Amino acid sequence: xxxxxxxxxxTIADSIVAELENxxxxxxxxxxxSQSKTFCLPLLQQSETLKNAHVxxxxxxxxxxxxxxLVSIWQYLSENGATRKSLMINLGGGMITDLGGFAASTxxxxxxxxxxxxxxLAMVDAAVGGKTGINFNGLKNEVGVINPAKSVxxxxxxxxxxxxxxxxxxxxxxxxxxLISSESELKNIFELDFAQLDYEKLNQLVQxxxxxxxxxxxxDPQEEGVRKALNLGHTIGHAFESYSYQMxxxxxxxxxxAWGLMCELFLSYxxxxxxxxxxxKVARFVKENYGHFYISCDDYDALYELMLHDxxxxxxxxINFSLLSNVGVLSLNQHIDKETIFESLDFFQEMMGx
Ligand code: GLY
Numbered sequence: 001x002x003x004x005x006x007x008x009x010x011t012i013a014d015s016i017v018a019e020l021e022n023x024x025x026x027x028x029x030x031x032x033x034s035q036s037k038t039f040c041l042p043l044l045q046q047s048e049t050l051k052n053a054h055v056x057x058x059x060x061x062x063x064x065x066x067x068x069x070l071v072s073i074w075q076y077l078s079e080n081g082a083t084r085k086s087l088m089i090n091l092g093g094g095m096i097t098d099l100g101g102f103a104a105s106t107x108x109x110x111x112x113x114x115x116x117x118x119x120x121l122a123m124v125d126a127a128v129g130g131k132t133g134i135n136f137n138g139l140k141n142e143v144g145v146i147n148p149a150k151s152v153x154x155x156x157x158x159x160x161x162x163x164x165x166x167x168x169x170x171x172x173x174x175x176x177x178x179l180i181s182s183e184s185e186l187k188n189i190f191e192l193d194f195a196q197l198d199y200e201k202l203n204q205l206v207q208x209x210x211x212x213x214x215x216x217x218x219x220d221p222q223e224e225g226v227r228k229a230l231n232l233g234h235t236i237g238h239a240f241e242s243y244s245y246q247m248x249x250x251x252x253x254x255x256x257x258a259w260g261l262m263c264e265l266f267l268s269y270x271x272x273x274x275x276x277x278x279x280x281k282v283a284r285f286v287k288e289n290y291g292h293f294y295i296s297c298d299d300y301d302a303l304y305e306l307m308l309h310d311x312x313x314x315x316x317x318x319i320n321f322s323l324l325s326n327v328g329v330l331s332l333n334q335h336i337d338k339e340t341i342f343e344s345l346d347f348f349q350e351m352m353g354x
Pocket of ligand 1 (some may be wrong): 128132227230
């Protein structure tokens with residue numbers, strides 16, 4: 001039984017009208033960021049039903065995913081007559097679906113919400129599966145709840161105006177989904193040519209990728225077992241991401257995940273016999289499309305320290321990985337020693353030709 005309805009739209013305005021007919025609500029609140037307000041909101045507002053909806057706008061960027069912005073959303077809802085029968089529509093990227101999902105899940109102990117993701121990362125990952133929350137105390141997604149949207153409306157036409165870096169960022173999560181799924185999914189992933197983007201093909205790949213995630217979160221909504229597979233690439237990836245911020249060279253989430261996938265597939269190869277040719281193929285694809293992240297051996301200790309603080313670890317001083325013994329064959333809760341992790345960083349540096 002699926003937790004949320006997935007709707008693949010040809011026209012977002014028509015799809016949203018159909019969705020709202022099934023969800024009677026006393027009032028509608030659209031949460032969006034300044035960019036999505038300019039480029040995407042007018043498409044939603046083509047529908048008469050949404051012309052009079054309240055619009056809550058927050059600044060674009062991850063800085064808005066904080067407790068102050070959350071309070072300002074609660075304040076707006078409170079001052080504008082929202083009830084637990086109101087509906088929140090989250091229109092934007094992952095920051096908006098995480099923040100709006102959390103605001104809706106907590107206001108009056110929970111009102112319904114619908115996600116309308118506008119970036120690739122949000123379509124294939126953030127908007128699906130009910131993880132909501134804010135950053136707190138310098139830590140990402142530190143406070144939140146798992147509470148799925150009533151529906152997720154996916155209109156890949158939004159991707160036609162998304163810049164290449166953000167497309168690639170989302171695509172890293174699609175590589176991960178293919179790796180934990182099957183050889184045929186992975187083959188399709190390698191076939192997309194970013195130099196001459198075929199949006200029809202991308203649309204098909206996006207749908208397929210979302211179904212992979214949906215199947216996993218339906219089986220394990222609370223991340224007690226198989227959902228941990230979605231962490232592939234993220235233990236080392238999050239360390240790269242945090243380190244890039246510390247170094248004042250911020251990397252997009254998906255780029256850090258792509259680099260993390262290279263290292264964690266190396267760990268999979270080393271510890272579980274993951275096929276070397278697939279490792280090399282993924283590594284080459286990542287290098288060609290995501291470029292370098294410059295590190296040297298002097299950075300290893302700092303990266304290791306960041307991995308030790310990963311919130312997925314449940315045993316002190318023990319880093320928890322989700323690895324693969326083959327494409328589609330999961331090996332969860334793998335604890336890898338420091339020396340092997342450093343070897344994976346050596347591999348990363350060698351492949352990047354540093
Ligand atoms: N982003 C990973 C998950 O939803 O579990």
